[in-house]
Amino acid sequence: MSGSYDDSVGVEVSSDSFWEVGNYKRTVKRIDDGHRLCSDLMNCIHERARIEKAYAQQLTEWAKRWKQLVEKGPQYGTVEKAWHAVMSEAEKVSELHLDIKGALMNEDFEKIKNWQKEAFHKQMIGGFKETKEAEDGYRKAQKPWAKKLKEVEAAKKAYHAACKEEKLAISREMNSKADPALNPEQLKKLQDKVEKSKQDVLKTKEKYEKSLKDLDQVTPQYMENMEQVFEQCQQFEEKRLRFFREVLLEVQKHLDLSNDVSYKNIYRELEQNIKTADAIEDLRWFRANHGPGMSMNWPQFEDEEWSADFNRTLSRREKKKASDGVTLTGVNQTGDQASQHTKHSSVSSSEKNQSYPTEWSDEESSNPFSSTDANGDTNPFDEDASPAMEVRVRALYDYEGQEHDELSFKAGDELTKTEDEDEQGWCKGRLDNGQVGLYPANYVEAIQ
Numbered sequence: 001m002s003g004s005y006d007d008s009v010g011v012e013v014s015s016d017s018f019w020e021v022g023n024y025k026r027t028v029k030r031i032d033d034g035h036r037l038c039s040d041l042m043n044c045i046h047e048r049a050r051i052e053k054a055y056a057q058q059l060t061e062w063a064k065r066w067k068q069l070v071e072k073g074p075q076y077g078t079v080e081k082a083w084h085a086v087m088s089e090a091e092k093v094s095e096l097h098l099d100i101k102g103a104l105m106n107e108d109f110e111k112i113k114n115w116q117k118e119a120f121h122k123q124m125i126g127g128f129k130e131t132k133e134a135e136d137g138y139r140k141a142q143k144p145w146a147k148k149l150k151e152v153e154a155a156k157k158a159y160h161a162a163c164k165e166e167k168l169a170i171s172r173e174m175n176s177k178a179d180p181a182l183n184p185e186q187l188k189k190l191q192d193k194v195e196k197s198k199q200d201v202l203k204t205k206e207k208y209e210k211s212l213k214d215l216d217q218v219t220p221q222y223m224e225n226m227e228q229v230f231e232q233c234q235q236f237e238e239k240r241l242r243f244f245r246e247v248l249l250e251v252q253k254h255l256d257l258s259n260d261v262s263y264k265n266i267y268r269e270l271e272q273n274i275k276t277a278d279a280i281e282d283l284r285w286f287r288a289n290h291g292p293g294m295s296m297n298w299p300q301f302e303d304e305e306w307s308a309d310f311n312r313t314l315s316r317r318e319k320k321k322a323s324d325g326v327t328l329t330g331v332n333q334t335g336d337q338a339s340q341h342t343k344h345s346s347v348s349s350s351e352k353n354q355s356y357p358t359e360w361s362d363e364e365s366s367n368p369f370s371s372t373d374a375n376g377d378t379n380p381f382d383e384d385a386s387p388a389m390e391v392r393v394r395a396l397y398d399y400e401g402q403e404h405d406e407l408s409f410k411a412g413d414e415l416t417k418t419e420d421e422d423e424q425g426w427c428k429g430r431l432d433n434g435q436v437g438l439y440p441a442n443y444v445e446a447i448q
Contacts, residue, residue: 019226021146024138027233031131034240038116041244045109045251052101059094063087077282085273092266096257103254108247115243119236134233141225148215155211159204166197297403391417393429393444407437414447415439 017023067087070080121129173190176182257263287293394414401408407429409415419428421441430436 018230019223021142021149024142024226024229027230028131028134028138030237031128031134031233034237035116035120035128037240037244038112038120041247042109042112042116045104045112048255049101049104049109052097052104056094056097056101059090059097063090063094077285078277079279079282082274082277085270089266089270093263096260096263096266100254100257104251108251108254111250112247119240130236134229134236137229137232138226141222141229145215145218145222148211148218152208152211152215155204155208159201159208162197162200162204166194166201169194169197299404390430392447393417394447395444397443399439399443401437401439405437407431407435407439409439415444417444417446 018027064087067084070083070087073080119130123129123132169190173187173194176187176190392414393416395409395411398410399408407415409431413431415432416430417427418430418436421427425441426438427441427444428436428438
């Protein structure tokens with residue numbers, strides 16, 4: 001069996017047993033390994049904390065981006081609200097994972113760091129105090145036994161050498177008897193050599209047996225001392241193992257959201273929000289705001305020519321009252337403004353009819369009965385006595401006429417402005433097909 005050599009006692013180590021001289025080093029090394037494992041556990045927790053933080057940030061960014069997309073997209077009712085609730089869930093869960101990150105670093109990481117500092121004390125010359133104490137304890141326990149073991153090894157070596165010498169002497173004597181050239185004196189020397197080697201064997205054997213007996217006498221004390229030092233190392237390791245178990249349970253509590261009341265409430269609330277989504281209600285809302293349920297100014301018999309201008313003025317006045325004028329809010333160049341504008345102008349026919357007597361007055365510039373002509377030559381029923389200069393304009397956005405006297409066009413279409421913008425923000429114009437009507441002034445730009 002191959003062996004190693006322990007410099008501390010000068011004895012060859014020939015087996016893997018704990019009781020062999022020098023094999024205690026594994027238990028001493030475990031102390032150093034304990035310190036390293038503390039550092040490894042802190043690194044492990046630190047890395048998990050970074051993962052929790054990154055996951056929380058990703059949830060927040062995801063929720064923010066999709067919340068904006070959902071808010072800017074078509075709104076059709078309660079299902080979109082339920083979709084919005086999913087993003088709110090992500091934001092709340094993100095906060096919980098940030099809390100996990102904080103607990104891991106501020107509690108678990110710091111707890112291990114402080115325990116490591118208290119359990120392991122570094123020396124000026126290097127290493128830890130606990131490691132040196134264990135090393136010194138084992139050496140002190142092994143020293144008397146190792147000394148006796150060294151004597152045994154020496155006695156055994158001498159005994160084996162004597163036995164070998166005895167066998168060699170006997171062999172030489174036997175060979176000399178067959179050699180007639182040897183004289184009696186030479187034969188006598190060989191016989192004396194055999195006798196002496198036998199005596200050496202007896203002496204070395206006696207010494208070898210005595211050294212073994214002496215070793216056996218100190219072995220119980222050696223085992224007791226080694227056991228005592230080993231138990232001290234075991235107690236130190238037990239503290240580390242119990243501490244690790246305690247910390248890992250704390251980590252488990254911080255990571256486990258299944259028992260967190262706030263976490264359960266998040267998904268309970270999310271489930272309620274999703275279940276409140278009503279497809280029938282959404283369809284009913286869309287029908288009333290974008291379908292056959294919308295109000296309509298159906299064509300009616302008009303008694304005189306000026307009635308169209310009169311109703312047009314009131315119609316524009318109602319638009320301003322309902323939506324504070326036409327703005328570009330919620331308008332894009334893909335045709336979405338049609339549905340947006342419909343929302344602002346969906347006023348019932350009865351509301352419009354009720355506004356006629358309250359909005360119209362003599363001070364309105366659009367009053368067909370007012371006139372600045374002192375001679376009374378102007379016909380109050382004419383559209384305009386002096387029409388404005390016609391200007392070619394280009395549509396910036398799609399527009400779908402909501403009433404019979406309004407024009408419809410697409411972004412990029414060209415038309416002719418025949419009258420300037422009125423106080424309500426409307427212009428009168430003519431399409432290339434000859435249709436004349438009103439349109440929002442800020443939906444077009446003049447062609448340079």
